[in-house]
Amino acid sequence: MKKDIIHEEQNTLDKTVIKIDGIIKSLGDELKNNTTNDVLLERTNRRFINDYLDARKNPYFGRIDTYEDGKRETYYIGYTSVAKDKNQDIIYSWKSSVGDLFAQFHGGEGNIVIDRGPNEKYDFNVLLKRSLLIEKLRVKKYSDTVSEQARKELGTEVDNVLFDDFLMDILDGRNNETQLKDIVMTIQKEQNEIIRLPIDNSIIVQGVAGSGKSSIALTRISYLLTRYKEKLTPADIGILAPNEMFISYIQSVMPTLEIENIPQFTFKTLSKTVLKNLDVDNFNDPINSLSGLVNGDSTVATNYKTSIEFKEKIDFYLEEFKNQFVHNIKEFRYFDTITNTDIILSRDQILNRYEDLSYLSLVKRNQEILKYVEKWVDSLLISKQEELKKEFESVINTIFNGIPKTASLRKQTYESIEKVYSYRQKVLRDELNQRWRDYKSNWENFELFTLYQRILILEDLYHGKVTTVTAFKKHLEYDDLTPLMYLEILLNGVSKQYQHLVVDESQDLSPFQIHVLKLLSKSMTLLGDVTQNIYLEKGINDWTKLIEKVFLNDKVRLIEINTSYRSTNPIMEGANFIAANAQINAPKIVPIGRKGDRISIEKIYDPLRLLDHIIETIKSLQKKGFKKIAVVHKDLKRSVSLHERLVKQFSSIQLVTNSIQTVNKDVIIIPSFLTKGLEFDAVIIPNASKRNYDENELDAKLLFVSMTRAQHYVKLFYHQELTTLLNGIEIPKVEREEEDYSFL
């Protein structure tokens, strides 16, 4: 039975490849015959040819059979659609409605409604979903899921391979290279729901470690770009990642999802687009300052400047500054020596105009109101000059009345009177200009850095002796970026608003940072895991509080995903023990059910032997076929010294010391706090002793993050006493004599 199906599917695949070749050929023929040099045809056909040549390598990963109008329909689902004559799909993209159906259907009743908006509602009656593993155009494996209805009514034969087994095979068999393609092929129902949510409202995804958040983030962007292709270009969406290392990881997987042109930022690089006059390149990234936190400097974990309380204070001060500004608006008064009267632009007139301009940003409003006064002064000058001119002409006419035009007296008199009037013109101009300069000099311009400096002084956060704003700018640091961006947006508005921002590892941002991001985009997808917030107070520990403080009355959806796909059962169970032992109030991970080796925990007695043990472990893991192995030390200093010793043993080994490095070697030595978002086949933790990982929140989170990076295997060494964070995990008892181990 199994063989028959594989044979049948192989036949279909062979025929499909021939069809694709035919389509590519006819597109090419059209290009050859394009004698009118139709540019659109040229561009479209070339794009199709490229896409189809790519699709030909691995045309599809599954099929879905439905029963419609008494007829069985079969749709093949692939990464991209392939169409005959440019509109008859022979393969459907995973982003299409049938692709949606493929991801939705996980057995049970076959009636499924796909409802993705007013014009995207379809009723399906599913008979069969078949996942297919195709390698080098050979059908290797398949798995069927059949609806109850098909089972009962149509007697469809079912093979007993479950879809979950298929997923498991894929998860077990892979080695860090094809992850994103995998998720498209094996998208789970809850992931699919998130990926396909409409763009209009923000969503927050609380997903446990390994639940597919990063994969969902990128897949969702790919989906949104297709679904909203009429109104959305790649430049309208932005991805915010925690650091450059993470960005280089996502860049490597972006082409598979055709989202290469999406702008990618860290919070720091995004700040450059808002704070154009600030050189932020040298600001220390927060992840690097975590080194301090790991070594006991708790100030890193709190900063008033990035808190929502500070945002509220900025609102308060700015309101005060605005009130002061309005209070200081004065009438413009000019004493007219011609008429001996005061000419006044009243405060009320100015205030009325100010009210009319309330739709403008603060700075623009201030500028516009000043322009309004300036215009008034200008027109006053013109009208006064006109009056003087008229007066001069009338004086001349009166004086010269009856005096012959040729009389020489006339010329002299004219010149004298003209001198008098041009003097009066000059006086008028100078006086008015002086009045205007005085008026303008008292005008508040709301300059960003001046105001920020004032706020810091008022808040008592700034005691520097620097008084000039230019010098003050040199004293700014990373934590000033959030309040500065916020203030800049309040003062000048948003220069570019994204249609959608996708923020990965968002638990590491503060609510104030998320508030700023919210101002920069119409809607957001925030993905994160509170258990992995290693910035403690600074980051997000409770999404509902974030919603209360930042999203207020906005429509926002909080979705929890607790199933983890990355690691084997024993690793995930171990991670759950860590969270429980440290009493971290976080969702429990539900492992997908991948079998795997128990977590290996080994007590070390001789410090000199530890190195040998690590080397031995790496070698044996490599022998087993594990390609990416990480040795995760708690801090940076010990990672450096471990690397110095290991580098002599392995040719392909890399020390990761900061967040801008690209991780590209087989064996990585990395401090715990830099591993976030990364994934390895196996993780070795050289020192899991109690002294190193105590039962506090930070240590627990660091150990948790380190362990959950492993897909297949975790090995921990410890000295003297094992960290109590691992209580509950079964450990084989090994009794050996203790020796000095102080250097760890």
Ligand SMILES: Nc1ncnc2c1ncn2[C@@H]1O[C@H](COP(=O)(O)OP(=O)(O)OP(=O)(O)O)[C@@H](O)[C@H]1O
């Ligand atoms: N539906 C799926 N099918 C196959 N693989 C999946 C699926 N969902 C997730 N994965 C795999 O699980 C692993 C973890 O995914 P990902 O890195 O996206 O999770 P995450 O939630 O961002 O993890 P973390 O928070 O721990 O960094 C990846 O290898 C990913 O390919």
